[in-house]
Amino acid sequence: MAEQGLEELIAKLNSSDVVSRQEAAECLMSLGPDGQLATIALCKAAGDSDEVVRESSVAALEELGPPDIGDCQRLADLLPTDNSEVAYWAATLLGRLGDAAAGQTALIAQAVADHPSATVRQRCAWALGKIGPAARAAISVLESALESDDARLVRLATAALDEIRGD
DSSP: OOHHHHHHHHHHHOOSOHHHEEEEEEEETTTTTGGGGHHHHHHHTOOOOHHHHHHHHHHHHHHHHOOOGGGGGHHHHHTTOOOOHOOOOHHHHOOOOOOOHHGGGGHHHHHHHOOOOOOHHHHHHHHHHHHHGGGGGHHHHHHHHTTTTTTHHHHHHHHHHHHHOOO
């Protein structure tokens, strides 16, 4: 799809009109990796108030693959949001970038430490593991997560520490 067409879909996805958002999300869902330009808009739409928009946006994100490295900072900026779906997908996309997202380690680690959503904290621990040795600055946060009552977070933090340390 031409970039101009994608920009139009992104504008519709950001519209206040729910029908426009639904149509755009459904179109973007069918693009797979060709919809990469819409990564940030789709990530935000994963937390939309409309169920069709949310589900279509998540389906599009599932097929998107790794985002463009140029979206790293914008994705990391979405981590502190109270909308757990948006933050979850931001962490997922950062994790898909692997060590290319190393510059966002501090923000991802911060979300492991204090995001209000357990699923976001878990996904951020996973993302740090995907970054691997380049996420060494997050070791202390991941070690603290080992003390959590959240068994899944403990498992993901353990796996992330193994990846970071090269165990």
